[in-house]
Structure formats: C-alpha cells, structure tokens
Amino acid sequence: MIVRDILNESTKALEAAQIPSARLDAEVLLAFCLGCDRLEFLKNPERRLDPAQRAAFDKLISRRLRWEPVAYITGRKAFWTFTLEVSNDVLIPRPDTEVIVEEMLQIAKKSDAARIKILEIGTGSGAIAIAVASEIPHASITATDISFAALNVARRNAESLGLQNQIDFRQGDLFEPVEGVFDIIASNPPYIGAQEYQELSDGVRSFEPREALFAGESGLEFYEKLIYQAQCHLEKNGWLLLEIGARQEKDVCRIMEASGFYDHIEMRRDYAGLPRVIRARRKVSG
Secondary structure, three states: EHHHHHHHHHHHHHHHHOOOHHHHHHHHHHHHOOEEEEEHHOOOOOOOOOHHHHHHHHHHHHHHHOOOOHHHHEEEEEEEEEEEOOOOOOOOOOOHHHHHHHHHHHHHOOOOOOOOEEEOOOOOOHHHHHHHHHHOOOOOOEEEEEHHHHHHHHHHHHHHHHHHHHEEEEEHHHHHOOOOEEEEEEEOOEEEOOHHHHOHHHHHHOOOHHHEEEOOOOOOOOHHHHHHHHHHHEEEEEEEEOOOOOHHHHHHHHHHHHOOOEEEEEEEOOOOOOEEEEEEEEEOOO
C-alpha cells in the first residue's frame, strides 16, 4: 500500500477507538517506523511500503489501539529544546512542565550566587534538571528520585546531551539522599487524588507509573510532606517551586501559609491559562 492509504486506514482505526489526535499519532508512528521526518512522506504520499515496513507499522498501530502512549511506543519525547528518552519507568514530560523551568531560570538569573545550588525532587526522566542545566552551566544541580529505574533513564538523558557532569543524580525518598541547603528546590510531584486517578484516560492510568501520579486520597499528600521538609534544606530567601494540578492552587497555598515558613507565595499560570506553578520564598526568620 502507499503512504496515503496506509495513513487514512490507520487514522480511521484510531478514531474508531476514540483515541485523540488520531491522524497525528499515525503520522508520528509512521515516521518513527520509517526512520524519517514526517515531512518526507507527506511530500510523497505515493511512496510504497515494503512488506516488512508495513508489518512493523501495523505492530505500532496495534500498540496505540491499546491506548499505549506514543511516547512509550517510540521511546522518546520532545521537551524544552531537546528530545528525551522515556519508558514506562518515568512519567512522560508534558509541555506544561516547561513553565516551572521558566520560573526557575527567572529566579536563578536574579541570583548573586557564583554557583547557584538547585535541587529537584522526583526528577523522573530528568526533564527539569536537564533543561535548567542546559541553560545555566554554572549551576550545581542535584536531582533525586525514589525509583532506581527512573534515575537510570535520567542519567542516560543527561549523558546523551553531554550534561552528566552538571547533575548529581541520587536515589531516595524526598530529602533522604541530600545534605546541606539549596537556593532553589523544585518539584513536579505526584498530585492526583483517588477520585481523579480513576477518571484518568486509559493511556495514563494503564501505562504511566502510578507512583509518579497518585498522591493519596486528596492528592495533597506529597505537597504536605515536601512543603514542611523543604524549609530545612533551603537557604534563607531561597525559593520552593511546585507544579500543581489545575484545581489545587488554594489548597497548596493554604499549606504553605499554615507552615509559617514562607512568604512571597505566588502562582504562575501555564499557556492554557490554568494554575500551574506555585513558588514561595523561605522567610529569613520564623
């Protein structure tokens, strides 16, 4: 079959399974299968696939029909200015998470420190730490995760971009593997509550790591621990930045205020207009 017919056929199959962005998914998977840019076959829709290529593509489409995310099928995901390796050991980086990177860079560029110290809790694929390392070569960055498998993915991503010497990856829960204090602590933590977890799409709930998503009955369990523990690891006037769910702004701000450890509590929206990042400064006293 020719490319045009194969794409039309696979798009219809994906649409019948109610998979969003069916056409785009089909094109991305075909480009991955053929080892080329999508533009190549879109310019040449009459191109024919040989039997081996068609069989390989059909296998990819079969996986997508089971709602497996495209990023896990291809093993890669674009983030910031690069492409990362991903597997089902790590959460797939979302474009919304680039907002926390932007906020970290804004704070870092205002810092007087010759070598600013940054800690990321729950690094997963390493997306946030790697993005910051790529923009601030002089930063001292530590990135932790409770998952040994996730850290292996993060290390490979850092190595592939030549940034392995700028990031110290450590395994452990929350602040367990780190010592000292930092100018910035950032985290995109698990923040899905029990009810919301059941409402997630099959592609998320069945394939992405539960421990990177689920945060107790209310979805606030991780925030409560992190906010109270972070103050012991922040420089005075250091900043804590947290990615939040769309309906968690008031609850997370309330926890920060109740702790008594922070001031200048501010919220940043993502480019869809939803609350996305809360940042707060550690008080000099109190």
